[in-house]
Amino acid sequence: MKVLAVDTSSIVATCAILDEDRLISEYILNNKRTHSQKIMPIIKEILESSELKPEDIDVFAVSIGPGSFTGLRIGVATIKSLAHALGKKVIGIPTLDALAFNLPYSEGIIVPMMDARRDRVFTGIYKWENGSLCVIQKPDAVELDELMNILKERDESIIVNGDGTLVYRxxxxxxxxxxxxxxPKSANMARASSVAELALSRAKEGKFENFFDLVPDYLRKSQAQREYEEKIKCCGEKNE
Structure with missing residues (x-):
C-alpha cells in the first residue's frame, strides 16, 4: 500500500510517499508561504523522482489543521481533487498529531505548539504508550499562560516542538x-512523512474518509469572520 501525503498547514510545504515498509521519498520546503504555486509541482516532482504515476498511489493523505487558513484549504483541496480524479481513498490527519509523531518514543509528554498569535497557541498533549502515540489532551487553541499552568501540574518531563516554541521560547x-x-530542528516543523505514517496506520484499520466530507479543522474562526462579527456587534449596539 502506497500513501502520498502533504502538509501545507504552515509556511512549510511538504510531500512524502510512504510504502508499507519504507519511506520512498520526502520533499520539504521551508521558505515563504506560496503553496498555491508550489504544492502541485512538488507532488509532480516527487512522483517522477520516485518513478511512480499518480494511479500507483493507493491512499492520499493530508494535514487538516489547525494552521494557516489559506494553506489548509490549498492542501485539502489538492488531495481531494487527486483522490476524486483517480478514485482513490483519502485520509485527513490532525496537524498536531503529525507534529507530535515527529518525536518517536520520547520519554514523558510531547507538547506540539503552533503559534496562534496574541499569546495563544494551538496545542495538545501526547504520550507514547506501548509503541503507540496516545492523545492525553485533544488539540485546542489556548492561552500560553493557561497551557504553562497545565504543564506545571504534570510530573513528567516535557518535550515541545512546532513554530510556537520558537515564538514563545x-x-x-x-x-x-x-x-x-x-x-531538534528536523523535528520542529511539519513533515509529510509523519502524516503519511499516521495515515497508513489508519488505512490498515480501514479508517478512510469520504473526500466530499474532508474539510480543514481550523480550531478557531478566521480573522475575516472575527472582524465581521465585531462589526455586526458594534452596529447592533449603536442601533439599540
Whole structure:
C-alpha cells in the first residue's frame, strides 16, 4: 500500500510517499508561504523522482489543521481533487498529531505548539504508550499562560516542538525551567512523512474518509469572520 501525503498547514510545504515498509521519498520546503504555486509541482516532482504515476498511489493523505487558513484549504483541496480524479481513498490527519509523531518514543509528554498569535497557541498533549502515540489532551487553541499552568501540574518531563516554541521560547523556559526540552530542528516543523505514517496506520484499520466530507479543522474562526462579527456587534449596539 502506497500513501502520498502533504502538509501545507504552515509556511512549510511538504510531500512524502510512504510504502508499507519504507519511506520512498520526502520533499520539504521551508521558505515563504506560496503553496498555491508550489504544492502541485512538488507532488509532480516527487512522483517522477520516485518513478511512480499518480494511479500507483493507493491512499492520499493530508494535514487538516489547525494552521494557516489559506494553506489548509490549498492542501485539502489538492488531495481531494487527486483522490476524486483517480478514485482513490483519502485520509485527513490532525496537524498536531503529525507534529507530535515527529518525536518517536520520547520519554514523558510531547507538547506540539503552533503559534496562534496574541499569546495563544494551538496545542495538545501526547504520550507514547506501548509503541503507540496516545492523545492525553485533544488539540485546542489556548492561552500560553493557561497551557504553562497545565504543564506545571504534570510530573513528567516535557518535550515541545512546532513554530510556537520558537515564538514563545523564553516564556516557556521561564515557566517550566529544566523540565522542558526543545525538539531538534528536523523535528520542529511539519513533515509529510509523519502524516503519511499516521495515515497508513489508519488505512490498515480501514479508517478512510469520504473526500466530499474532508474539510480543514481550523480550531478557531478566521480573522475575516472575527472582524465581521465585531462589526455586526458594534452596529447592533449603536442601533439599540
Amino acid at each position: 523564553q516564556k516557556i523556559i521561564e515557566a517550566l525551567g529544566d523540565r522542558v526540552f526543545f525538539a
